[in-house]
Amino acid sequence: MSDAELESIEKAAEDSASEPSTTERVANELSPLRVWPAVVLLVLMAIARFVPPTIEDAPLILMMVAVIGPVVLGALILLWWLTFSRASLKERLVGFFGALLIALGCILSLDKTMIGPGIMMVTVPLGTAAFGIGAVLLSRWLSFNRTIVALLLALCGFGYSTLLRSEGMWGHFALDLHWRWEPTAEELMLADRADAPTSDAAISSDAEMDEWLADPQWTQFRGPGRVSQQHGPAIQTDWLTNKPELIWKIPVGPGWSSFAVAGNLLFTQEQRGEQETVVCYTADEGIEVWSQEIESRFFDPLGGPGPRATPTLFDGSVFVQGASGQLQRLDAKTGESIWEVDVREVADREPPVWGFSSSPLVVGSAVIVHAGGEDDKGTLAFEIESGELKWSTAAGDHSYSSPQLLNLFGEDYVVMFTNAGMNILDPESGESRCDFEWKLEGYSAVQPQVIAGNSIVLASQQETRCLDLTQTADGFEVEERWASRKLKPDFNDFVIHDGYAYGFDAEIFACVDLETGQREWKRGRYGKGQVLMLADSGVLLVIGERGELILLAANPSKHEELASFEALDGKTWNHPVVIGDRLYVRNSQEAACYRLPVENESENPDDLAGQSAAPL
Structure with missing residues (x-):
């Protein structure tokens, strides 16, 4: 190189x-x-x-x-x-x-x-x-x-x-x-139904059913008057030594319905796969008597799947509103359909964000629901016998409240609370007697209630208002007595007792003076649950969002928790029901019946279970 x-x-x-x-x-x-x-x-x-x-x-x-x-x-x-x-x-x-x-x-x-x-x-x-x-x-x-x-x-x-x-x-x-791979509660329920007891011997005779349906104890959403008040035997409050006794517990399909009760019959709504289902159970054992299904499945990201409304009992029939819009009248003994109306077609609208949630109200010859359609298709009344539209009137386009029957100045009126405000309607014609404007940022989901004779309390996520009504020649004038942010329920109805409102201020339980709107106390983190007033016992039965049952004294001076126990497993938004000494609770995955300890234990338990809730 x-x-x-x-x-x-x-x-x-x-x-x-x-x-x-x-x-x-x-x-x-x-x-x-x-x-x-x-x-x-x-x-x-x-x-x-x-x-x-x-x-x-x-x-x-x-x-x-x-x-x-x-x-x-x-x-x-x-x-x-x-x-x-x-x-x-x-x-x-x-x-x-x-x-x-x-x-x-x-x-x-x-x-x-x-x-x-x-x-x-x-x-x-x-x-x-x-x-x-x-x-x-x-x-x-x-x-x-x-x-x-x-x-x-x-x-x-x-x-x-x-x-x-x-x-x-x-x-x-x-x-x-x-x-994702875990089976849902609904899937487990559907699998268990194959082994569930049959209903062949659930009811001994038609005569028994006729007797129960002739005098139902809890006919509708939130009971008599739709105010969540029960009248019955006094409840013992020492649950450490005398705890409520579990009578039965069964899996049910998802849904936020409560119960309607007639004797030994419980009526509710639930989702079963692709079928929205109305079910009748026995009250003493939780055995299915009949079920009626329609092919429909509503799901929303907040509430999940299933119906939202509660069945209404009237004259041997069950009226139900499905989350997708099917309004039905069923035979209460068999579940057979008498008529069905698609509210979507009548109101010309699709279901609202969280579904049709209006529990049917029966007044006279009409069954009334909220639909939220445009123009005069907001609140709808249908003929009981035929299902034909009887009248319709304008209302807000969103409401998860139900029509309410209120007695004002000695006469009955249908009151509808929506995202646009309150409508007071003539039950026979649907003619408006008062339109009180209150435009809500979100939605209404709480029932209006009457206090002090002719004043109405409205509550929303934003605040609670007390409205004084004055009768005029063609309706009512409204004057706001007070507005308070001390009680802001979401979808959690409040109850009224001795001049005070007890309910959820967001996720914390509270007591408000209805004369002034001032809050007396706020305590008790129960999530967004529900409350039932046991009026004759002077106690509040609160079902927490996670299924715990809490007994509170109806005491405006302080938050006084008397007892509690775990009643259900899972998210619980459904309203509880008490008939006599029997408590019926459910959520989106299970239902249960408990026997509450009462002051006079010498009474026959069967007699106590059959005591009716007296109308208010």
Whole structure:
């Protein structure tokens, strides 16, 4: 080899040694990331998600921040990466579009119950937060691999939600999440039905059924007067030594209906697969007597699947409103359909966000429901005998309240409370006697009640108002006596006793003076449950959102908890019913009957169970 060749080789080696390696070149092209914007966005995401639910009396818009805020902030994290992170162009493009593709793939793989709030509250926040956290932690690693690791973390975050299913939300807007592969309570119920007792011997005779249906004890939603007050034997309050006795407990399909009761017959509504079902059970054993099904399944991301309304008993018939809009009259003895009307067609509208929830009200020859259609198709009255439309009148387009029969100045009127306000209607013609405007940000779901003769109490998520009515030649004039934010029920009705209202102020139980609107006390975190007044015992029966049963003294001076026990398992929004010494409770997965201890235990338990709730 010549000297010239040796010199050429040596020069090439020197040049090669002086050139940076591939790793060094990549490192020289990369810079530490600008992380402070991502840190700020991650902190704001945590605040938006977890702080609003802890704020007492938080307005609805603040609660919506907890749902929408993390999604917006997650999108800003990806935007930071693309425009302001100091990542290289290759990193920015691969990271941004890679995260979008991962998110899209995971969203397409979600369980159908996770579509909507599940994406907003779990999928997007977790995925984008994981990507942002990875980018922050690896910001000074001058390697393209930091982008790969951030995307792998994003895959874990986005992908986690593909393992879940949602059964709706709790009252404080937290998703009720379960592993996707676990059977639902509804699936377990449907499997158990194959082994359930038959109804052949459930009822001994038609004559018995005729006798019970001729004098039903609890004919409608919230009982006589729709005020959730029971009259019966005095209840013992020492449950440590004399605890309520479980008579039976059975699985039921999802739904938020309560019970109507006639003797040994319980009527309710539930979802069974793709069939919305009206069911009659025996009150003493919980055995199914009959069921009537229509092919319909309503699901919403907050309430989950199933019907929302409660059956109404009248003159041997059961009137039911389905969540998708089917209004039916059934034979109470057999469940056979007498007529059916599709409220969607009559009102020319699709179901509202959380379904048709109006429990039918029977007045005279009409059965009345709220539909929320345009123009005069808001509140509808149908002929009991034929199902033909009798009258219709304007109302707000959203309400989860039911029509209420109130006696004002000695006469009966139908009162409908909606997101537009209150309508006082002539029950025979539907003609409006008063339209009180109160436009709500959200919805109405609580029943109006009369106090002090001719004053009406209306309650919403925003506040409670007391309205004094004055009779005029063609209707009523309304003057607001007081408005108070001291009682803000959501879908949790309040009860009235001796001039005080007892109910849920959001998730905490409270007592309000109805003369002034001032709150006497607020205590007891029972979630968004329901309450029943045992008037002759002077106690409140509260069913908590998680199924616990709490006995409170109806004491305006202080919150006085007398006893409690776990009655049901699972989310419980359904109204409890007490007949004599029997307590009937249910939720979206099970129903139960308990015998309450009474003061005079020498009485025949069967006689106590048959005592009726006296009309108010």
